[in-house]
Amino acid sequence: MGNQGKELYEFGPFRMDPAKRLLLRDNQPVPLQLKAFETLLVLVRNSQQVVLKDDLMKAVWPDTFVEESNLAQNIFVLRKTLGAATGGQRYIVTMPGRGYSFAAKVEVVSQDESLVVKSYSRTRVVIDEESLSEDNSATSVAEATTVSGTLWKWIFGATLLGLVVAVVAFRPMVPPPKVVRIRQITHLGSLVQNTKLLTDGARIYFRAWQGNDRVVRYVSPEGGEVFPLERAFPQIDLDDISASGSEFLAINLGDQFDGSSSEFDPVGVWRIPVPSGSPRRLGNLRANDTRWSPDGNAIAYSAGSDLYLANSDGSNARKLAILPGEPMYLVWSPDGKRLRFSIADPSSNRVALWQVDLPTSTVRRMLPDWPNSWRLLPGGWTSDGRYFFFTAVGDETRNIWAIREKDEKLRRISPQPVQLTAGPLTFYPPLPSKDGKSVFAVGEQLRGQLVRYDESSRQFVPYAKGISADHVTFSRDGQWMAYIEFPEGDLVRSRLDGSERRQLTFPPMRAFSPQWSPDDTEIAFQGLAQTRAHNKIYLISSSGGVPVLAAPESRDRQTYPSWASDGDSIVFSSSDETDSNSSLQVLDLKTKRVSPLPGSARLYLGQLSPDGRSVAAVEDTTHKLMLYDVAAHNTRLLAELADYPRWSADGQYLYFNTPYFSTLGKPGGVRRWNISTTKTETLVQYPDFLLAGVHGVCYGIAPDGEILMLHDLSTRDLYALDVELP
16 A cells, blocks of 8 residues: 555546546546545545445545535536546446445556656657758758859749748647646635636735625635735725735725615726725726726726726726627736627627727627637736637536637747636636746536525525425425426426436426426426527426427527416516517417517516416516516516515415525515515525525425525635646
């Protein structure tokens, strides 16, 4: 056993280096948390043998008592990371009631032997290139000595021109950038996934969750202790740090809750000394996103779909461009001549990368024909401007990409982006280090636990063994439940305790909002058939089968189905291709005819009451809860802020929750409106731990009336990708 640290383990396309705590797939590093790596190492060292759960937990957590769910989480992460072996078999097999077994054959390779082979390969390439260069030079000299006079000059000139053309045409390609090591810098597990990372070289600043509160922290690029940073105001959002590292550029999200602004409106902009000091408001600037220019003399900022420039003190604000949508994640090029950002296009479900060239004031879309152009978010340039980093979604995982931008005289560059990561972590917008040797990014591993609120103990406790499930709904007879697996997005049916599980939909389809038919034989749900498709309403047998479109083919977006009590029709929300002009529609399942509900413009998330007389719905943009009268075609206000309305089975109560991140400074939770008394009561307040969901934060109502929520057990930490950038 003393020699284990000097050995490498190989299986399939993977190689494990125990000494470096490194997992490679096809010689590329795979991000893996330390405890997950140690779990895999124990299994690999005991391949094709059963490792008991107790023995495995003692090996990974030798001096700590942990629950079995920690081991289950590691196995879940490892299975997602490794995928399937040859023949479709899992690498890690569960031995019911005992433990786990690593099923694949593992080869032990000497670390020294592996290094010798790599070294020999590199040396051979260098020698071959030098020999070829010497041969070409000798040939050129021999040919040149055979000519003289004018003819010699003409041949020499033609030869030289030919050589120049050949050199230009056949210049060697710049090797692609690659990741040589991945380091986990923080071990908090609670970073805000879309936080903007800022660095002065010695520190990396970021936001993290502390309960339900977002706080500011910083850490050394080498890792170690994480330190708190005093906030100038509670709802601060740091957008940038000055080149000297002495000031932050920030916006005050608290303006959204003081009555002067509504959600998503531009808010006040501030300069704040580092590490602490009195903040200074920048005139009357109000922005959604801000960035200092590289020389610190100007500020670029967005307000709605407009892009502006202002002096560093907030004066002389002038409009730079009117954009096709609201820009996100502004970044400057190092030379200060370009601004890049993302813009969402609702009609195509894409988030595209755009650029403004300041000298010419031209606006253009970047990578318009790139096949992976899907939800692109900019990260930034290296300080020398050679490489630009961004993230893009592929196979439902957000990965980091790099593109070489500066050309060279002696080498050619590829205009195509190069993928640097390939899961299993989802990475958010990357930040290049000051020295260009690393790229920092928040890595996320999603996982949840279904919990119920126990009224007697006033505590949240696991429900159905704590499965990772959202949008939970129950059959009318109370014997079955349907739910969406988080984060996979698969529709599943099971008993109330999670047993007799049957998966009903499969990738690439992603499902949302399942609803049982009155006779429990079918389930209607909102689904995306594939990436970039629009949401449609589907029907599927509750015992399994193939999902079918509920309504005739159309170009609208369809969401949130609701059955009529007789099972003959479904009410759903509809919007156009740009996700605008929402309204409520009725689908007659016998004739397949779709008809609008008159007077329901701007309403969505509609739910039909059991007696069919009313539809509870949410008003677009305002999030107000409205009650639509089916006969009179009018509406009345029930609540100022609401999400996911649901009727009780007897129609006497209407449940809804407040949007999780938009409670206007007030405590949020699940509420209930009494149709008889017209009074609203709060049933459950949001807990002090984070909640998760496949689309925002939803809730469920168990047959006994208990409120269900999804506890966020995801891990989000800061990682450093050490890179080679030729």
